[in-house]
Amino acid sequence: MDDNTVQVLxxxxxxxxxxxxxxxxxxxxxxxxxxxxxxxxxxxIPPEMASKISAKVPLFKGKEEVSCDTLxxxxxxxxxxxRVRYKKTIRMCHACKxxxxxxxxxxxxxxxxVSKASRQSFDTKGKVILNPLVKTxxxxxxxxxxxxxxxxxxxxxxxxxxxxxxxxxxxxxxxxWLNFSDAPLTNAPKGFINVGTFHDIQPYIAKADYLxxxxxxxxxxxxxxxxxINSTAVICTAFETTKELGVIDGKxxxxxxxNLDFDVNxxxxxxxxxxxxxxxxxxxxxxxxxxxxxxxxPKKTVEVRVLTEYTDIExxxxxxxxxxxxxxxxxxxxxxxxxxxxxxxG
Numbered sequence: 408m409d410d411n412t413v414q415v416l417x418x419x420x421x422x423x424x425x426x427x428x429x430x431x432x433x434x435x436x437x438x439x440x441x442x443x444x445x446x447x448x449x450x451x452i453p454p455e456m457a458s459k460i461s462a463k464v465p466l467f468k469g470k471e472e473v474s475c476d477t478l479x480x481x482x483x484x485x486x487x488x489x490r491v492r493y494k495k496t497i498r499m500c501h502a503c504k505x506x507x508x509x510x511x512x513x514x515x516x517x518x519x520x521v522s523k524a525s526r527q528s529f530d531t532k533g534k535v536i537l538n539p540l541v542k543t544x545x546x547x548x549x550x551x552x553x554x555x556x557x558x559x560x561x562x563x564x565x566x567x568x569x570x571x572x573x574x575x576x577x578x579x580x581x582x583x584w585l586n587f588s589d590a591p592l593t594n595a596p597k598g599f600i601n602v603g604t605f606h607d608i609q610p611y612i613a614k615a616d617y618l619x620x621x622x623x624x625x626x627x628x629x630x631x632x633x634x635x636i637n638s639t640a641v642i643c644t645a646f647e648t649t650k651e652l653g654v655i656d657g658k659x660x661x662x663x664x665x666n667l668d669f670d671v672n673x674x675x676x677x678x679x680x681x682x683x684x685x686x687x688x689x690x691x692x693x694x695x696x697x698x699x700x701x702x703x704x705p706k707k708t709v710e711v712r713v714l715t716e717y718t719d720i721e722x723x724x725x726x727x728x729x730x731x732x733x734x735x736x737x738x739x740x741x742x743x744x745x746x747x748x749x750x751x752x753g
Contacts, residue, residue, distance in 0.1 A: 410465060413446035415439065416475035416493070420485045421451035428481055428501055429456060431521075431538050436463050438539040448473060448488055483511040501538075504528040547581040548674060550642075551615040553608050553630040554622070556590040562623025565592055567644070567667055571621065572599045574671045584619070585611060613637035616677045617660070621667075622646055635659060635682040642674070653682065706735045711748040 417436075422429050436445055440463065447460050450469040460466050467473050469488060478493035483500040498515035503525050511518065511529060518533030520526040526535055556565050568586070573596050575582050584599045586592055587608050591601035605611075608630075612618050618634035624646045625631075631652055634641050641660035643649055649662060656662040659680040663669050710733050713726045726732060731751070734742075742748045 411467075411471055412474045413465065414443040414476045415445045415479060416448055416467075416473060416477070416491060417445065417479050417481055418448045418485065418488055418491070419481040420449070422449050422453070422456050424453050424455050427538075430540075431481065431501065433459060433463075434539045434541060436460070437541045440464065446473065446475065448491065480512075480515060484509070486512070487514065500525050500529060500531075500533065545581060546675065547583060548575075548617065548677070549615045550582060550584040550617050550619050551587070551608065551612050551634075551639075552584065552619040553587045553612075554620065556588045556592060561625075563665075564620075564622045567621035567665075568592055568599075568619065569594065569596070570667050571619070571642075571671070572596045574667065575674075578671050580671060580675065585615075587611070609633045609637065612639050615639050617642045617674070619643070621663075623665070628652060632684065636684050638679075638681060640678045640680070706737065708733050709736045709739045710751045711739045711742070712751060713748055715747060717747050 417432055419428065419432070422432065432447060436447075439445060444464075446465040446467060448467040448469060449457075449460075452460075452466075452468075457466060469490065472490050472492070473488075474492045476494050478487070478491055478496045480487065480496065480498040481501070483498060483502065487496070495517075496515040497517045497519055498512065500511055500518065500520045502509070505528075509529075511531065518531060520529070520531070520533050520535050521538050523535050526533055552568065554561060554564055558564065569592060572582075572584060576596055576598065582598045585602050586595075586599065587602050587605055589604050592599065595601055612630065612633050615634075616639070618630055618639055618641045620628060620631055620641065620643045622628075622644060625648050628643075628646070628648050631641050631643060631649070631654065635652065635654070641654055643654060643660065643662060644665050645662050654660055654662060657678065659678055659682060661669075661674065661678075710731055713728055713730050713732065716726065716728050718725050719732075721734075721738065722732070732748070736750075739748060739750050743750055
């Protein structure tokens, strides 16, 4: 066979970037490619789809002469391409008859509907063959981050988030990154979604592959702890509290350098782990502190009668002659010595 001769030629007058027919083309190639030499003829096709198809099979644009054993007309109302020589033709119907004007062109050897519902809606005697779908081995990662943007105390956190997302895209690692923040990350790349603020994101962290926190420093890092107690791995920079919270590189997450100079492909291996957090110890520590009696004794207070009007600095207000007040004995004796008050009973 030469380059313009195939066994099976898929023809459609146009394709979009995504859609049911677009998925059919790619999945048909995946399923039937090991058994036949397949080509695709499509005059109008976006570059992204063209790249996907041409990486697997010959892609023709309609200007060249093409020979095939079987021509598969993917759309029910496309006319046959003029520069194609074929031995047999199959026309497909991917739709239900939602428009009364729709009609399947009856000019092929076989008619294939992709479902019984499609065949019933058009009332034909065509065959029903469900669309193929090959399970992918690719893995998409789910990231969650919870941080303030901008925040001077976090340092270059936002810059690092942007850099990591771009590194993932450059490595062609599929991901979805939900960013819970009071302000969006600007120029967010593909896969990065600014969600906004939620009061409780622990359920989302629990479903993620990774919690991401790339700050210069953190006084605690609550979201890291929320990840660990839910057995969600973390990706974090080496701020000091990672040690206190028990983040161990390679065991329950990855501690990455501040300049993010590392191979992102290692993130495809998501650590599996269990983690226990001692809330009982924390509760007891607080109880001990709350119940502990103060070492200093409370200062003795006395009641005084004001002898002359003055502004009391400690009380922060003007005192009138003749009124009574309560103050510490030390303060009262000081003021009595200067003639401002008299200690009652003293």
